[in-house]
Amino acid sequence: MLPLALLAGVATQLRAEEPRPAATTDFAGLILHLSEDPGKFHSDNFVSNEPGYPSAIEGLRALGIHGGAYIGVGPEQNFSYLAALQPERAFVVDIRRENTVQHLMYKALFAAARNRLEFLELLLSRPPPNAPEGESSRAAMSVQELLTAVDSRGASMKACEQTIDSVSARIEENFGFPLTDKDRVTLRHIHSAFAEAGLSIHYSSPKAVKQEPTLRELMLARDTYGNHVHFLASEKDFQFVKQLHARDRIVPVTGDFAGRQALRKAGEFVRDRGEVVSAFYLSNVEQYLRGAQYAAFVENVRRLPLNDRSVLIRCAFEKPTQRLPGDHSEQADGQFWPHALLLQRAQRFVELYDEGAFLTHEDLARQDYLDWTSGR
Known part of the structure; x- marks a missing residue:
């Protein structure tokens, strides 16, 4: 779930505190070309708070959604969707400049780490002394073995x-990419938080009324078949995301879902290369887009290069009248996280909007979702 400050019209624009120097690579230039002015936020989105993501991944695989271009929002959950979808490229669009900085941090860690264990060592500042030696043994580690290895030592500041x-x-x-002084402060804040909290780091909001899922719990989440699908649960998945980064195919963008630039230009970039958007992960951003803001968002979706298989991935926290295929309202490790990850055909979403089918956000969670569980 994403904070209220992610919203168009609600987010307060920040004035640049210093001149932004120019990018020196095509990759950095693309980030700046696509990005909009950032907005304020009241939460630290260090990690996702949607432990039901395995249900969405299960649905994507069951429906055969694969390849193309991916658009997402938020922090590390995008990597698990990328590992499942195997797209040609990805854009992570978030109104928070901090999210762009965090994804650049991830890109640097992927470049430095040869495997999952080294990635977690760097991310959490925890070099485990009892890790298996050799690349083959590290690659074969289960997710629980990986967590145990990282847990075996405290943080090294x-x-x-x-x-x-x-x-x-x-x-x-x-x-x-030209970091500003504020970006450097942000980078230090983010990385220090991972070092201090380790695998217990979680989404943090001053308005939170419950404990959010930790990185450990997100990594251990399973689909209905009992499979771990986090990108760090499999060396193969980790290496796929690492290679996408190495090819500069994961582009973090500071942008507003209802804005006039980020989504539109990302869509043009994809269309110019003869590709289509296979999946657009929305989290729950729609929940806070109202009136003209939501209309602008729908128009941005309409402009994307889509086909009849393109899907939206949305997180719904409303209590549905019936159990949904992506429902994750269940007890896990002593916590209760009621939410559902739903899939909908993107073109059908636009058609239904034009017909006036979506009067409230709750309508989005009750109409036209794809049931990939039929026939089991």
Whole structure:
């Protein structure tokens, strides 16, 4: 779930505190070309708070959604969707400049890490002393073995400082992205939070009324067949995302779903390459788009290069009248997280909107979702 401040019209625009130097690579130039002015936020979206993502991945696989271009929002949950969809490219569009900085941090960590274990060592500043030796043994680690290895040692703040310095240098020197002083403060805040909390890090909001799922719980989440589908649960999935990053195919963008630039230009970029958007992960951003804001969002979806298989992935927190195929309202590790990850054909969504079918956000969670469980 994404915070209220992600919304068009609600987010307060921040004035640039310093001149933005130019990008020095095509990758960084594309980020700046697509991005809009950022907005304020009241939450730290360090990790996702949607542990039901395995249901959506199960649905995507059952429906045969694969390849194309992906658009998403938020932090690391996008990597699990990418591993499942295997797209040609991805754009992660979020109104928070902090999200762009966090994804650049991830890109630097993917570049530095040879495998999942090294990635978690760098992310959490926890070099585990009892890790298996050799690439083959590390690649074969189960997700529980991976977590146990990382848990075997506390954080090294010296390692944290070294990683912050190396990540900053890689972002500017290798990726060609010009970090501002505020970006550097943001990077330090994000990476230090991962070092301090470790696998217990979670989505943080001052208005939270319950404990959100931790990174550990997100990594251990399973689909209905009992499979772990987090991108760090499989070395193969990790390596796919790593290669996408190496090819500069995961582009973080500061942008508004109801804005005039980010989604439109990303769609034009995809169309110019003869591709279509196979999946657009919305989280629950729609919940806060009202009136003209929502109309602008629908128009942005309409302009995307879509086909009859393109899907929207949305998170619904309303209590449905019946159990939905992506429902995750269940007990997990002592916590209760009622929500559903729903899939809908993108073109059908636009058609229904034009027909006036969506009068409330609750209508989105009750109409026209795809049931991939039929026939079981």
